[in-house]
Amino acid sequence: MMRARNVTGLSARGAAMAIALATTAIPSVLWAQEAPPAATAPVETAAPAAPVQPAGINESVAAVVNDDIISTYDLAQRMRLLIATSGVQPTAQNLPQFQREALVGLVDERLQLQELRRVERDQKMEIIATDDEVTEELADMAKGNNMSLEQFLGNLKAQGIGEETLRQEVRANTSWQRWIRGRYGSRLRIGDDQVKAVQQRLAAAASKPQYQISEVFIDANRVGGMDTAMTGAGQLITQMQQGAPFPAVARQFSAAATAAAGGDAGWITAGEMAPEVDAALEQMRPGQLSRPIQVKDGVYIIYLRDKRAGAGGMMVSLKQAAVGLPQTADPSAVAAANAKLVALRAQVTGCGDLEAQAAKVPGVVAGDLGEAEIKDLAPAFREAAEGLEAGQLSQPIRTSAGLHLLAVCAKRASGGEGQSKEQIENRLFGQQLSMIARRYMRDLRNSATIETK
CATH class of the missing domain: 3.10.50.40 (Chitinase A; domain 3)
Known part of the structure; x- marks a missing residue:
């Protein structure tokens, strides 16, 4: 399964840029997904289809990242890949969101690879995934979809997506996660006092309702502001109501640490999330998808999979x-x-x-x-x-x-079994490593010269 990207905060200026992107229905067969919430909203009208121009024909510059050029062809290809892997059908309303997310992902990858090359040069070590390692990752992805590698790549080609587009994304993701885990993962120590603090908090909240949820979190700072985050969340909800799989949407659009797991946050207790999320969960029924939930720094979309009363009942x-x-x-x-x-x-x-x-x-x-x-x-x-x-x-x-x-x-x-010590440790480790990675990317962004056309 492809690892989730770090979606970051670059507003895609020039939203009216003419990107030749075919937006007819693209089957979401690249990843096996679980069933989405039932459709309840009217279907939006898809944007008119247009052919993708091959590289070198009417190709121009979409962005420059520290003198590293992202072309409009790169951007159009990444938009196609994002559409295919998210299961969200493109419409005139959500194409700007696809463009923004695709550009943000490409900018992140350029920054990550630039940093990794610097580290390789300075520390005389190999970090960036080789062609063979990328092929191995692609073969795993194909196997997860019950396909051979040839079938998998052929499916990409049939959807107008060049093999190199996916290879570039997988190379950046694999290399970056290897570096973050290698540099910081071995240094992270989850102490017994941290585990005990979580256990005490869970015990104190044991009588409160518990919710099994999946989440998508859109970071307002990463997508250009709260209004953009709210609009984007609303569009994603509409698409999920129409059949886009929640896990696929979470992997491609969520900035939460749970993105790599398809947004699966497991069982949580009332009080663990932001007050606005708790208030929404109190009114929801299992199987229900929330409206956009605005919090201090972004917007949540919550899918309530199950609900149970706290212990004692x-x-x-x-x-x-x-x-x-x-x-x-x-x-x-x-x-x-x-x-x-x-x-x-x-x-x-x-x-x-x-x-x-x-x-x-x-x-x-x-x-x-x-x-x-x-x-x-x-x-x-x-x-x-x-x-x-x-x-x-x-x-x-x-x-x-x-x-x-x-x-x-x-x-x-009522109530379920408590989390084990190992489960708590793993959750804390993942949260801390995710926070470190986000700060690292923020620092790279702040020190970079990024120009969008």
């Missing part, structure tokens, strides 16, 4: 058999319904046959109520669920909707 799985009765039903109707449910209760052995037995009784409707935390149930159901064990049935319960026979199918303590 009790979860219960329920089924019911019910007879519908209005609140104003006369006593004889209530008595008749009660008799039906009492007779049914005597025939039912548990959750396994409740629905089948209820189907034999006229006027009785049975169904699965799913799992819920006991404290969130309606008062009458909560009282019954608290007093029953798994496999037991309640007596008929009167509500404003009718009479209900409640079956407890399972009970369990």
Whole structure:
């Protein structure tokens, strides 16, 4: 799987630059992805298609990075690669975002390779990946997509993407990560005190809700401001609602440390994220994609994969058999319904046959109520669920909707297992190494001469 880029903060001035880029639907087959959230937004109209000009024909300068030229052909090729690997379909609205991200990535790679050549020269060591090592990476990517290397490269070619475009990106990413991990990774030490601090914080928050999330973070400073970040986030959400895979979008657009893992942040506890994200998570349901969430330094897109109550509560799985009765039903109707449910209760052995037995009784409707935390149930159901064990049935319960026979199918303590020491160490290590890499790139950018045309 290709490693995620460090997306950085260069505003692509000259957004009206005419880049000849074919924007018909490009199949996203370069990476195997998990299913996206369901489409809920209207489909945008795709930008008109135009052929990509080969190198040397109407080619001009898109940017100059310390005298290293990025051509408009390089930029158009990178945009094609970004479109294909993100699964986002190009439209007239999001082409400027693709252009910005492609240019930012190319500028970063030029800076990284320039720095690595300097280090190689000064320290007499080899860091930059060789052609054979790049080919090895490409073969791994092809294998991950159940293709041979020849098929993989042929697929690129069919989409108008030159092999050298991907080779350049893989060479820069592989070499840079090797350098960062080699230079700083061996020096990083996650102390027991750091691990204990995290364990104590998690223990203190154990009673709070927990969320399994995937994230995309767009750094406002890297993309030219908060307005640009918000607009870009909105466009990405629309594309994901239309089918673009969240992991692919995260790998290509997210500035978070989780980008390389497709945005997978695992289980988090309320209070770990920014307050704005916590507030959004409280209102979301599993399987839901958030709106753009603005925080101090950028914008989050959150996909809530699952949610569970904090430790200390009790979860219960329920089924019911019910007879519908209005609140104003006369006593004889209530008595008749009660008799039906009492007779049914005597025939039912548990959750396994409740629905089948209820189907034999006229006027009785049975169904699965799913799992819920006991404290969130309606008062009458909560009282019954608290007093029953798994496999037991309640007596008929009167509500404003009718009479209900409640079956407890399972009970369990809410909350999940805590993170292991190793998991905490790995997470802290990844966060610190990512922070070091971002600072390194910031310093390279600040000392560089970067001109966009």
